[in-house]
Amino acid sequence: ITHGRAQRGPAWWRGRREALLQAAARGTPRYVYDLATLRARARALAAIDTIDRRFYALKANPHPTILRALEAEGFGFECVSSGELAHLFATLPGLEPERVLFTPSFAPRREYEEAFARGATVTVDNIEALQRWPDVFEGRGLWLRLDLGRGEGHHAKVRTGGSQAKFGLPLPRLDAFVAQARALDARIAGLHAHLGSGVELPSHWREVYAELAAHADRIGTVATIDIGGGLPVPYLPDAAPLDLEAWARGLAEVKALYPQYALAVEPGRFLVAECGVLLLHVTQVVEKDGMRRVGCDAGMNALLRPALYDAFHAIANLSRPGGDTAQGDGVLAFDVVGPVCESGDVLGRQRLLPAATSEGDVLLVADAGAYGMAMANTYNLRALPAEDVIE
Numbered sequence: 001i002t003h004g005r006a007q008r009g010p011a012w013w014r015g016r017r018e019a020l021l022q023a024a025a026r027g028t029p030r031y032v033y034d035l036a037t038l039r040a041r042a043r044a045l046a047a048i049d050t051i052d053r054r055f056y057a058l059k060a061n062p063h064p065t066i067l068r069a070l071e072a073e074g075f076g077f078e079c080v081s082s083g084e085l086a087h088l089f090a091t092l093p094g095l096e097p098e099r100v101l102f103t104p105s106f107a108p109r110r111e112y113e114e115a116f117a118r119g120a121t122v123t124v125d126n127i128e129a130l131q132r133w134p135d136v137f138e139g140r141g142l143w144l145r146l147d148l149g150r151g152e153g154h155h156a157k158v159r160t161g162g163s164q165a166k167f168g169l170p171l172p173r174l175d176a177f178v179a180q181a182r183a184l185d186a187r188i189a190g191l192h193a194h195l196g197s198g199v200e201l202p203s204h205w206r207e208v209y210a211e212l213a214a215h216a217d218r219i220g221t222v223a224t225i226d227i228g229g230g231l232p233v234p235y236l237p238d239a240a241p242l243d244l245e246a247w248a249r250g251l252a253e254v255k256a257l258y259p260q261y262a263l264a265v266e267p268g269r270f271l272v273a274e275c276g277v278l279l280l281h282v283t284q285v286v287e288k289d290g291m292r293r294v295g296c297d298a299g300m301n302a303l304l305r306p307a308l309y310d311a312f313h314a315i316a317n318l319s320r321p322g323g324d325t326a327q328g329d330g331v332l333a334f335d336v337v338g339p340v341c342e343s344g345d346v347l348g349r350q351r352l353l354p355a356a357t358s359e360g361d362v363l364l365v366a367d368a369g370a371y372g373m374a375m376a377n378t379y380n381l382r383a384l385p386a387e388d389v390i391e
């Protein structure tokens with residue numbers, strides 16, 4: 001857990017119970033996003049003047065209203081597929097291509113071609129791509145994604161560095177990459193690393209920054225250092241938020257040593273996780289072998305993170321007085337489950353909810369704005385969640 005000094009205020013949704021119940025009445029499962037929370041996170045990052053370029057990793061939540069809001073806050077965008085590029089430019093027709101970064105993994109040749117054709121900045125993370133498709137990269141400026149030899153993050157499945165991860169050029173191959181790029185008259189204009197998501201080590205980014213800058217000095221053509229995303233949010237009730245001031249101070253210390261490089265970041269989760277909640281209706285409450293379960297009208301199909309990563313999301317009962325704090329008398333522990341035919345379809349284990357929780361109540365799953373709707377699926381032929389945005 002990151003130890004931030006700043007205290008978190010109450011989550012936005014605690015003051016919006018009526019509006020959320022009205023939204024739920026229009027049908028669930030339903031994601032609701034709060035634009036004020038999104039803007040607060042965006043402005044906190046924008047206020048750090050050590051950072052020269054901010055790209056939103058839109059894989060976290062590509063909702064058009066969120067993209068428009070972040071465009072207005074001056075953010076650029078990080079895309080990983082043709083689909084994301086097409087969605088981005090369709091949603092933001094006036095977007096300058098210089099504000100778009102394309103950071104794919106094992107993409108087909110035509111996706112690199114498309115990204116160049118659109119004028120995006122393209123990141124490459126292996127030599128083989130240059131060798132197989134020299135005509136695609138010849139004479140281009142490109143960014144190089146490095147594997148700094150380690151992964152970080154909240155779960156093994158989201159750590160993107162080290163020999164077990166498919167991402168990034170390993171450092172021993174750097175000289176060979178530089179030679180290959182030079183042979184193609186391609187210029188390495190940026191150095192990039194993203195070692196994982198939900199990183200709870202506050203010193204991580206300044207270390208990555210310093211390492212990349214040292215490599216940039218050796219390459220000689222680099223203008224921008226991109227230290228990736230991975231900024232954490234406090235999912236657990238007693239977790240402190242990232243201490244953004246201390247984080248920025250660490251970056252500024254490195255910047256003082258390497259003022260010649262522009263600094264870029266590309267967060268997803270930090271911007272959108274806390275602005276989103278998932279609303280569900282209770283279907284059945286069942287006791288079996290001494291275990292109480294609250295069933296909901298969606299589970300791992302609407303929010304995959306608990307099933308996939310054992311991720312924690314706070315859960316509240318909006319329909320019962322006090323059910324959004326779950327304190328005091330009349331509270332019991334329940335497993336909160338979905339309707340999908342797998343035992344992993346659990347949204348939360350042993351959660352305190354009002355003992356009277358019953359069919360028709362509205363449950364809220366908190367901090368679901370990042371990688372929630374983006375990873376929702378139609379397993380068991382259940383419909384995708386609806387989405388609302390509120391000001």
Ligand code: LLP
Pocket residue numbers: 057060078103158194196197198228229230231266267268269270305309370371
């Ligand atoms: N840049 C690159 C190259 C990435 O691959 C990612 C995320 C980001 C930036 C943004 O990372 P963030 O700031 O959101 O941590 N589905 C997982 C997270 C997967 C992240 C994938 N890459 C989850 O729900 O925890």
